[in-house]
Amino acid sequence: MNQIGIDETELTNARVVLADQVLHGAVAMAGGVITDIGPASHRGTDLNGDYLIPGLVELHTDHLETHYAPRPKVRWNPVAAVQAHDAQIAASGITTVFDAIRVGIDEHADMRMEELRILADAVTAGVTAGRLRAEHLIHLRCEVSAPDCLESFEAIMDHPLVRLASLMDHAPGQRQFASPDAYKIYYQGKLKMSDQALAEFIARRSFESSTYADKHRLALAELSASRGIALASHDDATRAHVEEAKRLGIRIAEFPTTFEAAEASRAAGMAILMGGPNVVRGGSHSGNVSARDLAAAGLLDILSSDYIPFSMLQSAFCLAGEVPGISLPQAINMVTKNPADAAGLSDRGEIAIGKRADLVHLRIEDGIPIVLTVWRQGRRVI
Known part of the structure; x- marks a missing residue:
């Protein structure tokens, strides 16, 4: 994960669901798009090991x-x-x-x-x-x-x-x-x-x-x-x-x-x-x-x-x-x-660099996915 930019938001310590794998790591977003995906760090918002999936x-x-x-x-x-x-x-x-x-x-x-x-x-x-x-x-x-x-x-x-x-x-x-x-x-x-x-x-x-x-x-x-x-x-x-x-x-x-x-x-x-x-x-x-x-x-x-x-x-x-x-x-x-x-x-639907920062933070409780936070184009809406 690169150094976080001034206008960039980083979500870290998450089980990031990519199109082909689940990665324990971090996702950065700026300007409404995903700018970086990498290992978990001590910067940004800690998602406590919860899931991060595309919107x-x-x-x-x-x-x-x-x-x-x-x-x-x-x-x-x-x-x-x-x-x-x-x-x-x-x-x-x-x-x-x-x-x-x-x-x-x-x-x-x-x-x-x-x-x-x-x-x-x-x-x-x-x-x-x-x-x-x-x-x-x-x-x-x-x-x-x-x-x-x-x-x-x-x-x-x-x-x-x-x-x-x-x-x-x-x-x-x-x-x-x-x-x-x-x-x-x-x-x-x-x-x-x-x-x-x-x-x-x-x-x-x-x-x-x-x-x-x-x-x-x-x-x-x-x-x-x-x-x-x-x-x-x-x-x-x-x-x-x-x-x-x-x-x-x-x-x-x-x-x-x-x-x-x-x-x-x-x-x-x-x-x-x-x-x-x-x-x-x-x-x-x-x-x-x-x-x-x-x-x-x-x-x-x-x-x-x-x-x-x-x-x-x-x-x-x-x-x-x-x-x-x-x-x-x-x-x-x-x-x-x-x-x-x-x-x-083609601009959305997966967590990948350059795609829209439409993201959902959730955890599983009693077998049900519980939505905690939602971002659309990098802006928190829930």
Whole structure:
């Protein structure tokens, strides 16, 4: 470790998780980037042998909408919703987050198309004012079977924070809901419908999927390619799904539901993303393939928090501690370097000289990683 500079901060006596090893040492940062990595010294801030990892990069969280619409027909102030969401994200060790905003509304959704822009603008206001702890970008999760999906996408696709879009279809009998029973349990429980109302809902959603899904996928892929928006598929279940995704230029396979789809995604060169809750719970809530099983088979690249922000960090340590063959650096890469690379963010995601000083200081207590301090671009935010 070189002599510490005037404007440099050094963090020492840490278990530093690099991309390929864990080093007992120190990390220095200045000007928002990492300037040196070396042996522990007596200078700087003593981390008491705790872990120092890169800031997490989250590609898919549905969490922002739950702050804005916490109950049916309830709307929170969008600026306050973004601030609350940001605080929880940062406290979970996430320094870069792609906030997922839905595109494509069915008649039972408790959201309106114009509210997409309200949320996006609230995020932008926080970014512009410099009051957000994490760096926020926007992920458009596009329900391709919804009649208004393309119209909604076109209304927001040129927003400066939009960097990622996922193409999804939650119609019954396919993908996430290949099982009719799973579909019935989920939607009847969520929407409180009678059996007759559910049957009508299923028929309508099936019709909409067959009418709109294919043409919307193609149009959205073309619009995204022309704007440099990265594309993800969602809930692929078959080789045919993956082959279609490959033809559309998709780079990320979100939540494949079967081994078949995951293996095809790997062969197609896609980064495979699964949810942290799946890892922590030991399986999918929909009865789909286990993320742990995919990890053990070498078919998992990225972990996302999905609906629980802290699950990203928790699931990484679960994999490293409980799945044979997965080291701690490999598991941490799944929440840092790998998602950064998949999203084209080459300036972050690992502790390396010249990379952004996005860092998380944590320790393990009762088997849970406890976040103590978070820096984004060298500035302490937690």
